[in-house]
Amino acid sequence: MRLIVCCFINILLSVTVSGQIEENVTQPFRITFDEYVIYANHTISYSPRSKGHLGCGAGVYHSSFFSNQWHYMYGVEYNYIFLEDTVREGNVSSSKEYNEKFRIHTISFLPMSFRFSVGKNVKYFLESGQYFGFSFSKDNIGLNCGPSFGMGMRIPMKGVEWVIKADYKAGLQIISGYGFYQYCRFGIGIRKR
Numbered sequence: 001m002r003l004i005v006c007c008f009i010n011i012l013l014s015v016t017v018s019g020q021i022e023e024n025v026t027q028p029f030r031i032t033f034d035e036y037v038i039y040a041n042h043t044i045s046y047s048p049r050s051k052g053h054l055g056c057g058a059g060v061y062h063s064s065f066f067s068n069q070w071h072y073m074y075g076v077e078y079n080y081i082f083l084e085d086t087v088r089e090g091n092v093s094s095s096k097e098y099n100e101k102f103r104i105h106t107i108s109f110l111p112m113s114f115r116f117s118v119g120k121n122v123k124y125f126l127e128s129g130q131y132f133g134f135s136f137s138k139d140n141i142g143l144n145c146g147p148s149f150g151m152g153m154r155i156p157m158k159g160v161e162w163v164i165k166a167d168y169k170a171g172l173q174i175i176s177g178y179g180f181y182q183y184c185r186f187g188i189g190i191r192k193r
Helices: 002-014
Strands: 016-022 025-030 035-044 050-052 054-065 070-089 096-108 112-118 123-136 141-156 160-174 180-192
Touching (some): 035 050, 035 070, 035 160, 054 180, 070 123, 070 180, 123 160
Antiparallel strands (some): 016 025, 035 054, 035 180, 050 070, 054 070, 070 096, 096 123, 160 180
């Protein structure tokens, strides 16, 4: 787990690309993340044998503006998801049931979304996009991907904007012992102006 966290921090601190700053002049520049959000999440279970629990997460994002209303967001996210499932062992006449807990760590390297904002001072927004990344549990490593939908608001303060948002991630987790899962998140963060 320490290796995963160290890799995550290293990626955040050392991402560099080259881009066009002036016409016909290519210079290297550092991607600056302009939005930092901390999340609380709850896994949604549609199976009568399993139930979701609270989890947590964090994300950093960079936004590109198409206009005052349209933004393209991308970044890196970490989420901790916690599930509990009732497992049966044995045959029908003499089966035993017990609860098994699944702790899943996900790192999404490609959470991308389009955000539509309205408002003058306080900006309200809707966003829609997708995510792709890796999942780690006690014994397994797998892929996770799916669509995401959200809404929220940006409240201006001195030099920054407070971001309050809620989103829903419907995902396919390709990892042994798990399948489809969804979770809702509530996040609070800061955005540079």
